[in-house]
Amino acid sequence: MTTTITVIGGPTALLEFGGLRILTDPTFDPPGDHPVGPLTLTKTVGPAxxxxDVGRVDLVLLSHDQHPDNLDGLGRQVVSAAPLTLSTPEAAARTGVTPMHPWQHHDVGRVRVTAVPALHGPPGSEPIVGQVTGFVLTGDGLPTVYVSGDNASLECVKLIAGRFPAVGVALLFGGAVRTPLIDERLTLDAAEMVAAARLLGARHVVPLHVEGWTHFTEGPEDVQAAFSEAGLGDLLVSPAPGRPVPLSVLL
Structure with a gap:
């Protein structure tokens, strides 16, 4: 059974895993402005x-619904059409998707999805940024895949590594996001992505959500430089957007 990943853009990737077509944080709108309360977030790069083009989706893993760089207008249509979307309790209350609390699992076919902690900013920022979740995918004969969501906490990563000591592929969201509402980073920077990879013992890292928005302070080149400087350049896998890459090549 072939297992592949296709990077679509931003936080959005398609995993063909355990017989399922799994989509992360659907964002399919073209470039443009997206109001978020008092802020306007500007998208500069469209999806691949x-x-x-994506076609059938069996499962959506939605880290959170409250920010348009993780769920936009067309992405909401994808969620509505998907047979199952897993997300936070807050997202479930707003959208009707299936809620998951940290460490809760949901079995879909031969794939077990475990919700794992994530913090979209510094401790105490939750009332402003809202709930976020990550996910770990496991199954008999399948690699362990970690999808970080918009997480800024290495403490969360340590907890995840303690429960899942054999991560094959880590899909790490980065970009070192900053906005005027909180004068601290809201996602991992490139150096912290390296630290996360080390904590997880990940065999490979696919960076997601590191480009395409003006509120990001780092890009793909920063990630590449950080991993190279750390002597971990061989862990980093950056597939061309829209091109499926077999995970068996990575593992």
Whole structure:
């Protein structure tokens, strides 16, 4: 059974895993402005694939619904059409998706999805940024895959590594996001992505959500430089957007 990853853009990737077509944080809108309360977030790069290009989706892993760089207008249509979307209790209350609390698991076919902690900013920022979750995918004969969501906490990563000591592929969201509402980073920077990879013992890292928005302070080149300087450049896998890459090549 082939297992592949296709990077679509921003936080959005398609995993063909354990017989399922799994989509992370659906964002399919074209470039443009997206109001978020008193802020306007500006998208500069569109997706490599449209929802029609993606085709069938069996499961959506939605780290959170409250920010348009993780769930936009067309992404909401994808969520509505998908047979199952897993996300936070807050997202479930707003959108009707299936809620998951940290460490709760949900079995879909031969794939077990475990919700894992994530913090979208410094401790205490939750009332402003809202709930966020990450996910770990496991299954008999399958690699362990970690999807970080918009997490800024290495303490959360330590907890995850303690429960899942054999991560094959880590999909790490980065970008070192900053906004005027909180004068601290809201996601991992490149150096912290390296630290997360070490904590997880990840065999490979696929960076997601490191480009395409003006509120990001780092890009793919910063990630590449950080991993190279740490002597971990061989862990980093950056597939061309829209091109499926077999995970068996990575493992």
């Amino acid at each position: 694939l449209s929802p029609a």
